[in-house]
Amino acid sequence: MNAIAPTTPSVVARRIVPCLDVRDGQVVKGVRFRDHRIMGDIIELAARYRDEGADELVFYDITASPEGRSVDLEWIRRVSETIDIPFCVAGGIRSIQDAEHVLHQGADKISINTPALERPQLINELVQVFGSQCVVVGVDSIQDGQGYSVRSHTGTPDNMRTPGRGAMDWLREVAERGAGEVVLNCMSSDGTRAGFDIVQLAAARAVLSIPLVASGGAGSVEHFIAVFEQADVDAALAATVFHSGQITIPALKQSLAAAGIEVRPC
Amino acid sequence: MSIVVVDSGGANISSVLHALRRQGVDPVFSADADTIRTADRVILPGVGAAGQAMDVLRGHGLVDVIRSLAQPVLGICLGMQLLFTSSAEDNADLLGIIPARLHRLAQSAGLRVPHMGWNTLAKVKADPLSDPLVGQWFYFVHSYAAPLGEWTLASSNHGTAFSALVRKDNFYGAQFHPERSALAGARLLQNFLTNCVRA
Numbered sequence: 001m002n003a004i005a006p007t008t009p010s011v012v013a014r015r016i017v018p019c020l021d022v023r024d025g026q027v028v029k030g031v032r033f034r035d036h037r038i039m040g041d042i043i044e045l046a047a048r049y050r051d052e053g054a055d056e057l058v059f060y061d062i063t064a065s066p067e068g069r070s071v072d073l074e075w076i077r078r079v080s081e082t083i084d085i086p087f088c089v090a091g092g093i094r095s096i097q098d099a100e101h102v103l104h105q106g107a108d109k110i111s112i113n114t115p116a117l118e119r120p121q122l123i124n125e126l127v128q129v130f131g132s133q134c135v136v137v138g139v140d141s142i143q144d145g146q147g148y149s150v151r152s153h154t155g156t157p158d159n160m161r162t163p164g165r166g167a168m169d170w171l172r173e174v175a176e177r178g179a180g181e182v183v184l185n186c187m188s189s190d191g192t193r194a195g196f197d198i199v200q201l202a203a204a205r206a207v208l209s210i211p212l213v214a215s216g217g218a219g220s221v222e223h224f225i226a227v228f229e230q231a232d233v234d235a236a237l238a239a240t241v242f243h244s245g246q247i248t249i250p251a252l253k254q255s256l257a258a259a260g261i262e263v264r265p266c
Numbered sequence: 267m268s269i270v271v272v273d274s275g276g277a278n279i280s281s282v283l284h285a286l287r288r289q290g291v292d293p294v295f296s297a298d299a300d301t302i303r304t305a306d307r308v309i310l311p312g313v314g315a316a317g318q319a320m321d322v323l324r325g326h327g328l329v330d331v332i333r334s335l336a337q338p339v340l341g342i343c344l345g346m347q348l349l350f351t352s353s354a355e356d357n358a359d360l361l362g363i364i365p366a367r368l369h370r371l372a373q374s375a376g377l378r379v380p381h382m383g384w385n386t387l388a389k390v391k392a393d394p395l396s397d398p399l400v401g402q403w404f405y406f407v408h409s410y411a412a413p414l415g416e417w418t419l420a421s422s423n424h425g426t427a428f429s430a431l432v433r434k435d436n437f438y439g440a441q442f443h444p445e446r447s448a449l450a451g452a453r454l455l456q457n458f459l460t461n462c463v464r465a
Contacts, residue, residue, distance in 0.1 A: 013383055080280055086405055103278040132409065
């Protein structure tokens with residue numbers, strides 16, 4: 001056997017990531033965080049997205065009570081058994097122990113948001129124990145005067161806080177602390193279906209050399225093309241447009257490929 | 267067929283077990299030397315840091331056990347990296363089965379590290395494990411990588427080409443995660459279970 005030089009250099013594909021909000025074992029959706037309606041069974045939806053060619057799934061656990069959560073990690077194991085693509089679990093992870101429980105059930109990554117703002121050292125600790133490839137930091141950010149600033153406790157709108165951090169500074173810090181990926185949820189576009197916040201995502205891209213996932217505002221195929229072309233994000237996350245069937249993943253990927261954007265074919 | 271998945275630490279091993287069950291086999295998760303020695307196939311998974319994983323293997327007294335195995339062994343992700351001599355990550359000494367050192371992937375504009383996402387395989391060498399998989403997409407997530415060498419069956423590219431599938435005698439390794447690589451990943455596991463034979 002003669003070794004020959006590889007002749008087909010490849011480029012990592014841009015990822016399409018459906019996001020499923022999970023409450024008490026069901027996928028729910030409302031106008032973000034309010035008026036939740038049950039959208040369906042977790043396993044059925046996860047299998048549907050697997051079959052349609054989603055590259056990764058994010059499950060956002062919004063189970064109301066901490067007591068409910070500790071008995072309710074069973075669904076993570078069932079998702080892990082069912083799907084053969086990576087998935088991330090966000091929500092309710094505040095400690096190494098919480099993260100360990102979620103990863104033990106078969107999640108590939110965990111995502112933290114408010115607990116990282118409250119105690120940034122948690123990022124370093126999670127990276128130390130599980131490796132940066134497991135540790136995603138979610139950031140909720142909104143335009144604030146000339147710049148962008150982060151919000152915490154966004155899971156409960158009445159409780160939302162402004163920790164007084166500039167979003168771009170926080171992104172730099174998150175990366176320095178070893179996070180493997182950032183999901184940037186641009187709050188002013190979230191739920192609008194008017195398009196991703198390209199300007200903010202491009203600014204985030206400029207300060208981040210770790211993977212960046214765009215979140216908030218997806219309403220059409222053109223929005224996905226724009227966010228990959230203009231903000232150079234690694235992945236785009238959306239919920240409603242996928243759950244409702246308004247955009248199907250095979251059709252989306254065909255359009256992206258036709259626009260010259262590298263995607264994994266379905 | 268008896269399949270052992272080696273307990274090399276790390277929290278998220280269950281996805282590998284689930285993927286094997288989807289292949290219709292019933293893997294045993296173990297750090298027991300005799301269980302590993304007598305298995306028909308051995309899978310060495312791993313996530314996290316190379317030095318820590320080696321500490322776990324040393325703690326279980328498994329370093330020489332793994333080195334001396336003659337049945338097909340498949341290292342997955344960090345498990346593949348452990349087959350090499352050393353890593354720039356924590357300057358760790360590894361199992362030393364494949365004579366090369368792992369380097370950190372270079373970070374630059376447009377080139378993110380970790381290398382996270384789906385990428386394709388390019389053929390370097392003919393092998394029953396990898397031949398049907400050339401051009402297919404697999405899920406990668408790693409910051410360190412193995413150089414190309416006589417051990418490389420298939421490469422992938424993230425700025426520069428690196429070893430994506432490797433083989434030294436009965437020791438095989440995949441830098442990507444077959445358990446999270448959809449049907450292409452299932453095909454790799456199936457090839458390993460059916461096409462790879464004892465040294």
